[in-house]
Amino acid sequence: MIDILVLAEIDGEAISPATLEAITAARALDGTIHLLLCGSSMDAEAVAEVAGQFGVETVHVAENEVLDVFSPEAWGQALELAIDEISPDVVLASGTSKGNEVLAHAAARLDLPFVANCTQLTADLADHEVALTRIQWGGSLLEEALLTADTRIVSIAHHALEAEPLGTDVADIEAIEMDIDQLYARTHVVGREMAEAGVTLATAPIVFGGGRGVGSAEAFAPLEELAQLLGGRVGCSRAVTNNGWRPHRDQVGQTGTRIAPELYVASGISGAIQHWVGAMASKKILAINTDPEANMVVKADYFVEGDLHKVLPAVIDEIKSRRT
Amino acid sequence: MRVLCCVKRVPAPGAKINITADGQDVDSAHLGFAMSPHEECAVEEAVQLADRFEGNSTVLTLGAPEAEEQLRYAASLGVQSAVLLSTDGSPWDPQRTARAIASAVQTLEADDGPFDLILFGNESADSGGFQVGVRVAHALGRPMVNAIKGIEPDLGAGMVTAKREIDGGFEVYKLPLPAVMGVKEGLNLPRYPTMKGRLASKKVEVGVIEAEGEVGGQRRVRLIQPPAQESNTVKLGEGIEAAPAIVDLFDELGLL
Ligand SMILES: Cc1cc2nc3c(=O)[nH]c(=O)nc-3n(C[C@H](O)[C@H](O)[C@H](O)COP(=O)(O)OP(=O)(O)OC[C@H]3O[C@@H](n4cnc5c(N)ncnc54)[C@H](O)[C@@H]3O)c2cc1C
Ligand SMILES: Nc1ncnc2c1ncn2[C@@H]1O[C@H](COP(=O)(O)O)[C@@H](O)[C@H]1O
Numbered sequence: 001m002i003d004i005l006v007l008a009e010i011d012g013e014a015i016s017p018a019t020l021e022a023i024t025a026a027r028a029l030d031g032t033i034h035l036l037l038c039g040s041s042m043d044a045e046a047v048a049e050v051a052g053q054f055g056v057e058t059v060h061v062a063e064n065e066v067l068d069v070f071s072p073e074a075w076g077q078a079l080e081l082a083i084d085e086i087s088p089d090v091v092l093a094s095g096t097s098k099g100n101e102v103l104a105h106a107a108a109r110l111d112l113p114f115v116a117n118c119t120q121l122t123a124d125l126a127d128h129e130v131a132l133t134r135i136q137w138g139g140s141l142l143e144e145a146l147l148t149a150d151t152r153i154v155s156i157a158h159h160a161l162e163a164e165p166l167g168t169d170v171a172d173i174e175a176i177e178m179d180i181d182q183l184y185a186r187t188h189v190v191g192r193e194m195a196e197a198g199v200t201l202a203t204a205p206i207v208f209g210g211g212r213g214v215g216s217a218e219a220f221a222p223l224e225e226l227a228q229l230l231g232g233r234v235g236c237s238r239a240v241t242n243n244g245w246r247p248h249r250d251q252v253g254q255t256g257t258r259i260a261p262e263l264y265v266a267s268g269i270s271g272a273i274q275h276w277v278g279a280m281a282s283k284k285i286l287a288i289n290t291d292p293e294a295n296m297v298v299k300a301d302y303f304v305e306g307d308l309h310k311v312l313p314a315v316i317d318e319i320k321s322r323r324t
Numbered sequence: 325m326r327v328l329c330c331v332k333r334v335p336a337p338g339a340k341i342n343i344t345a346d347g348q349d350v351d352s353a354h355l356g357f358a359m360s361p362h363e364e365c366a367v368e369e370a371v372q373l374a375d376r377f378e379g380n381s382t383v384l385t386l387g388a389p390e391a392e393e394q395l396r397y398a399a400s401l402g403v404q405s406a407v408l409l410s411t412d413g414s415p416w417d418p419q420r421t422a423r424a425i426a427s428a429v430q431t432l433e434a435d436d437g438p439f440d441l442i443l444f445g446n447e448s449a450d451s452g453g454f455q456v457g458v459r460v461a462h463a464l465g466r467p468m469v470n471a472i473k474g475i476e477p478d479l480g481a482g483m484v485t486a487k488r489e490i491d492g493g494f495e496v497y498k499l500p501l502p503a504v505m506g507v508k509e510g511l512n513l514p515r516y517p518t519m520k521g522r523l524a525s526k527k528v529e530v531g532v533i534e535a536e537g538e539v540g541g542q543r544r545v546r547l548i549q550p551p552a553q554e555s556n557t558v559k560l561g562e563g564i565e566a567a568p569a570i571v572d573l574f575d576e577l578g579l580l
Contacts, residue, residue: 004392041361070396070495072458072469095454097446100443101470104455109464113541116454131545137450141350142342144545156456170475185537186500187467194493202491206579230579238361241510245543249489254449255509262577274341280553286570288559295339302573306563314567319580 002031002126005088007079007102008041008057015050020163022244023054025121027093027166035171037060038075039067044173054163059087059171064180069273074180076105081178083110083151090125094322095135095155097161107153115147117157117206125152138254140279159258159281162204174239199233201250201251206232209252212239213268213289213308220246223267224268229319235259237269253278267308270298290310325379325479328432328439329366330425330457331359331398334450335345342447347546349415350450355478359394362445369400369475369507370443377479381403382432386424386535388413399525400490400517404529407432407533422459428533429464434486437553440503446471446506461504469497470506470515475499 004026019035026033035056037047037156041062048059062078077174079102083091091106093099095117107114119142124130125148129148136143147154181323201207208223213238223234236245237254252259254274264282269275271294279285282298288308289301297303304311335341335352342351359367370381383398385391386409409428416424427471433439433450442464444457454470461468474487474494487494489508517525560569574580 017330019562073467100454104458107455108422108459109417113417114453115542117452117458133548136547137341138452139550141343142548142550143451144548146543146545147541148543149541150579151336167335175556187469187497189495190498191496192493193487193496197492201491206574223460230574232579242513244513251510255545263574263579270339273337285571287557297557299553301555301559303557303559304561304563304566304570305559311570312475314564315570317492318464318567318571319574322580 002029002089003034003086003168004029004090004092005034005036005082005086007091007093007099008035008047009036009094009096011100013042015047016094017163018096020054020092020098021158021161021220022092022099023051023077025122025161025171026162027055028121029090029123029125031089032057034086036062036079038062038078041068046171052169053165053167055166055169057172059176062178063175064178066182066185066188067178069189071100071184072101073187074104074184075102076109076186077180078178079103080109082176084127086177088151091151091285093155095157100155103153103155110151111210112151112153113147114153115145117155118154119160121156122190123152125154138274140254140273145266156224172253177196198232201233201235201252201257201259202232204259205262206221206230207235207252207264207282208232209235209237209264209266209269211237211267211269214240214245217245219309222316225316226312227296228297230315232261237275266296267312268302269296269301270294286306325373325441326380326437326439327370327373327441327443328382328384328429328524329363329370329398330384330404330445331363331367331394331445332448332450333357333359333385333394334448335388338443340560343547347548348360348544349547357390357393358422360445361450362447362507364486365509365511366443366445366507366512367398367401367403369513372512373475373477374404377401377477379440383517384409384428385426386416386421387411392530394528395554396525396528397517399528400521402521404528406530408530408532410532412456413430415544416537417540417542418428418453418455419542420537422456422463422534423537425456426460426463427536429460441477442466442499442504444504444506446508457504457506465506466502466504467499468504468506469499472505472507473510475505475507475511
C-alpha cells in the first residue's frame, strides 16, 4: 500500500468540488489517502465527514496563523513540511489555478519534478518511474510524459472525472503544529473585490458567443438582448477582445474562460482549436455562420447558415412574439 | 523601475495542431511562431511600467536561436533590452528551464542591479506546466503570485498591489518589491507594433547566454492527438427562415 497526500482547496465553508475530484482520482491507486487542510479557518470535523465519504483516511490540519488565509508561499511550505512528516509516495491536487500553484511551490522547495494537469491516474503511479498522460495546448493536444521521482507530485486536470462519494466513513483528524516561516505572510490575500452577484460566464445556462463576424462593439447589442431575454451571458472569441470590442472577462477559450452551458450559440466564430477547448464542455452547440465549412460548424450539434446580423434579430422577434 | 519579462517561442497553430511523424513535436512546417497571449500581456505591462516609472524593460527567452524573432517582436513594442538563453531547440523540462533562467537572472542582476519585477505568463501556451515562474521565484527567494490580472506598484512604499481573478471577482495581494508574478491575458490590451517600432527593434542588441541547467525528472515520451469527438451537425435552416427552429431548440432545452 502506498500513501497519497491530497492538498485541500476550500470553497467558502466546504472542501472545493475540485478537491473532491482529486480525492476520487486518488482512489484509482491502491493506497491510503491523506488530506492536507491548511489553516484552522475551517471546521475540521465537517471536512473529515465529507472527506471520509470520498475515501480519505486522515485529515491533517496544518496549524499556523499564516495559513489561515490563502498564501501560495506559506501553503507551499506547509505542503513541504507535510510531505516530510507523512512521506507520501504521491502528492496530488486538482489542476486549478491554486492547486497547480501550491504544488509548484512545494516541488520547487523540494527540488522535485511536478507534472501538471494529468487526464487520469493509474495504479503504476506507485512506481518510481511512471508514464502519465497530460494536457498540452490547453487541451488541444495530449502529451505522454515520463515522471521519475521518489515522491510523485502531480495534479489531475479539473473536470477530468466526476467526484463520487464512496460510503459513510468519517476521516480521522490529526493536527500538525507547523513551523512556517513568518516571512511568507508577504504573499497572502489582503482583500476581495467581488462583482455583483448573478450568473457568470462559467455558470450561465446559455451563452451567446460572438466572434470577428460580429464586426464591432455596437453590433453585440442583439447578443446582449438575447442573453438578457434568456438569463444567459455574452461570450466572445479572442479576435473580439483583441479588437477591444469586449472585455477579456468575456473571452471563451484556452486563455479565457471555460464554459459548460446547456447551449452555446456561437455566431461569427470560426472555431479555432484554442476557442473550441473553452467551449467543448457545452452540452449542445449551435453555430451561426456564413461559412458551412467553418470548424465551429463542423463540430457543432446544430447549424444555421446565414448572416448573424439578420438571423439574431429575427430570433429576438420570434421570442417576443411567442411570449406575448 | 526595472522590469523583466520571460517569454517562450511556440508555433502559432491554425484550426488544428498537427504532430510530427516521430511524435516529438508540433509540426510547425507551415506555421508561424508566437508567444502565449499571457506573455504578450507580460511584455505590454513591462513596457508600460518602464514608461510610467522612468525605468527600463528587458525581455528574456530560452530556446533555439530562432527565438530571437520573439525577442525582436517584444522590442518592436518598446522593450529596451533582449536576452537569448540559447539551446539546441529540443524541449527542456520545467526544472531545467527554471534553473537556467534563475541563473541567467542572477548574472544579469550582478551587472545591472536587481529587477524590481519579473513577469512570467501564468502558463506557457504549449506545455502548460504551471511552474517555471514559481521555481525561478523560489530560487531567487522572492515573493510570487500567479493568475494576476492587475498590477499597481507603489515604489515609495516598495510594494506592489496585484489582483488575481477568481470566479465572480478579484482577490487582492500586496507584495514587497522585488517581486515575481505570473500574469494572465486581460491584464492589459497589448499594442500592435508600429513601423517605427519595427525599425527600432532591428537595432536592439540581443545578449546571448549559453543556457545551462541540470535535467529534471520529467521527460516527454510523445505527443498524442486527443480522441476526435464525433459530431453529426443538424442543419436547422438558412437565414431568417431558421429563426422559429432556433427558438424551438431553446424551448426543447428548457431555456425559453
Ligand atoms: C496560444 C493561443 C491561445 C489562444 N486562446 C484563445 C482563446 O482563449 N479564445 C479564442 O477565442 N481564441 C484564442 N486564440 C486565437 C484563435 O487561434 C483564433 O485566432 C480566434 O479564436 C479567432 O476568432 P474568430 O473565430 O472570432 O475569428 P475568425 O477566425 O476570423 O472567424 C470569423 C468567423 O466569422 C464568420 N463570419 C463572418 N461574417 C459573418 C456574418 N456576417 N455572419 C455569420 N458569420 C460570419 C466567418 O465565416 C468566420 O468563420 C488563441 C491563440 C493562441 C495561439
Ligand atoms: N523557454 C522559456 N523561455 C522563457 N520563458 C519561459 C520558457 N518556458 C516557460 N517560460 C515562462 O514561464 C511561464 C510558465 O511556463 P510553464 O511552467 O511551462 O507553464 C511561461 O508563461 C513563460 O513566461
